[in-house]
Amino acid sequence: MMVKKVTIKDIARELGTTTSTVSRAISNSDGISEKKRKQVLAKARAMGYEPNLFARQLRQGGSRTIGLIVPRINRVFFSNVIHGVEIIAREKGYSVIICQSHENKVREDENIKTLISNHVAGILMSVSMESEKADTHLEIQKRNIPFVMFDRVFEKLDANKVLNDNFHAARQLTEHLIEQGYGRIVHFAGPENINIYRERLRGFLAGLEKHGINPEKGQILGNVLTKEKGLEETNRLIETSYPFDAIFAASDYSALGALLSLKEHRIDVPGMVGVAGFANEPFTELLELTTVDQQSTEMGKTAARLLFEGIESMPDKTNKEIVIKPELIIRNSTLKTG
């Protein structure tokens, strides 16, 4: 049960004036003398006044809150993005509502609806693995709510996007492996419906091609993103004597699985087999695992800035696409020579 709140009407009554004057004083509009404003503000403070945002927002139509949907918040990539978004939002005087989709399409749709009905000023999102195509997402655009997708996006959808150059990073990493003398590299890929994994695969293939290598059958394994999958598939490779001397995993977690399997089989890393991951999760440093840093905080900032462009401008703005350069982090796990 709420205690009774004090409103501008109460203040007006106490001061023998009207709500208009009080409102003008409080919201810093003009058309009021400095003297009166001081007076009102003092009284307001004394009475413990808090503006009722619902009323204000009802009247003004809109809120100073933005919504952010991520698959999960406990991945270092996303928590850094969130941090970046918060920095910019705070500069602009906005607050951020964070929602998790848990990689689940239904949750994601619910999140979108929640944000829409909370009248957020804009929405930032990275799609879940289950989301195959834009549908509920169209609802956002239909309502003219400023919208930015980052990292995992629908490529076909015309929207603001902030992306990592996954292709470039993956190619660089592949070439690094080849230059280190690894010749038979297995790629642990992700689901094909997600742009980032497609791009990493493309980059991998481009790297091979540049060195005149043709990918063999079984050299690319689909949907190996978790530690468990990585462990399992590496075990399988070893036990079936599949010829390979390096693993490039599209996820740090499956790279971790690979490391565990190799350790169990007493296969030396990086001497016999090189291993690389993707995302620069904190544990990669401990394991000296080569990986790719995705400049996640920067990505959050960039996405937020783009969103605010949309919020502050007219609706006829055309969509932008911004690409961020990830950074290769070379560690011991792929240093055969050296």
Place this chain on the structure above:
Amino acid sequence: MMVKKVTIKDIARELGTTTSTVSRAISNSDGISEKKRKQVLAKARAMGYEPNLFARQLRQGGSRTIGLIVPRINRVFFSNVIHGVEIIAREKGYSVIICQSHENKVREDENIKTLISNHVAGILMSVSMESEKADTHLEIQKRNIPFVMFDRVFEKLDANKVLNDNFHAARQLTEHLIEQGYGRIVHFAGPENINIYRERLRGFLAGLEKHGINPEKGQILGNVLTKEKGLEETNRLIETSYPFDAIFAASDYSALGALLSLKEHRIDVPGMVGVAGFANEPFTELLELTTVDQQSTEMGKTAARLLFEGIESMPDKTNKEIVIKPELIIRNSTLKTG
């Protein structure tokens, strides 16, 4: 710019009825025939109606959103708590606004204000390291907003609390070390103003005492919680030849620092020195580090349930304090025998 929204008034006009009827149909109140309700709902859907939550909440005074303030979201402990809270909130049909204080008192106060002015139905929080005493927090209670503190709490404050039994877990862990034959255990403690670190220290001392051990000078090091601090202090211990054969760190991160230092000095773990941490961060599994699991998801659920008790009941409810039993996770880093 928003596109023009359709309101119940529009629907009423189309249907030749009034807003009352439309409202009753949409909000499922009674006093309306089933036939009319169907009719209205159909029309509403056809016109793409979305209720305006601001108006609704203005009228009803209150929102179906709860606020959650944590120091940081990228600690596995907190992200699990968040998950637990979300599960319960979702069962109740509430959404959750997550705020980070970044261990900063000023941010924390801002977060509180944001939540208050967003008229959340209740607030859950774990205080930042910088918060010495309850002040802004009193504002929450003054407004009769249901309030639950979890994990890091102000002990003196009369509020709903959900706590881990840090004392018990720390004592258990200390005894485990002693039973393994470690006799000179150094404790990396946290700031004294935070309850959880105080309790861990108390538990440590109680464990020693039970085995008739008196803590020596220099055996307890204050505020060693980060990887860097842990590394530094362990280096110092080794270099000054301080006699010790185990480290019980109040944080997994400083335990990690200790492991790195010991590795660098080629001191065998657990043979020469045992190491234990606290919190069950994911990397502890990789490093086979003994630690304490805090049942974080369960804690989030419990805290949320307690909050909803407050939201759903009358304001005269007395505050509760719920204690959760953490679980000792014994791994190789402290297994001297065996």
Place this chain on the structure above:
DNA sequence: TAAATATGCGCAAACGATTGCGTTTTTGTT
């Protein structure tokens, strides 16, 4: 000093939904 222009303030109508109360229609009872 009179006229022209600014400035400060109040009035009242919004914003979009909910709801108590009164009126009409339907249903049930005898």
Place this chain on the structure above:
DNA sequence: AACAAAAACGCAATCGTTTGCGCATATTTA
């Protein structure tokens, strides 16, 4: 068939702010 009770619906006030407009009062200009 007449009447009572119940159900369905409409009217209008309300939630707390903001804001366009008009009227005083204060300030500037000629």
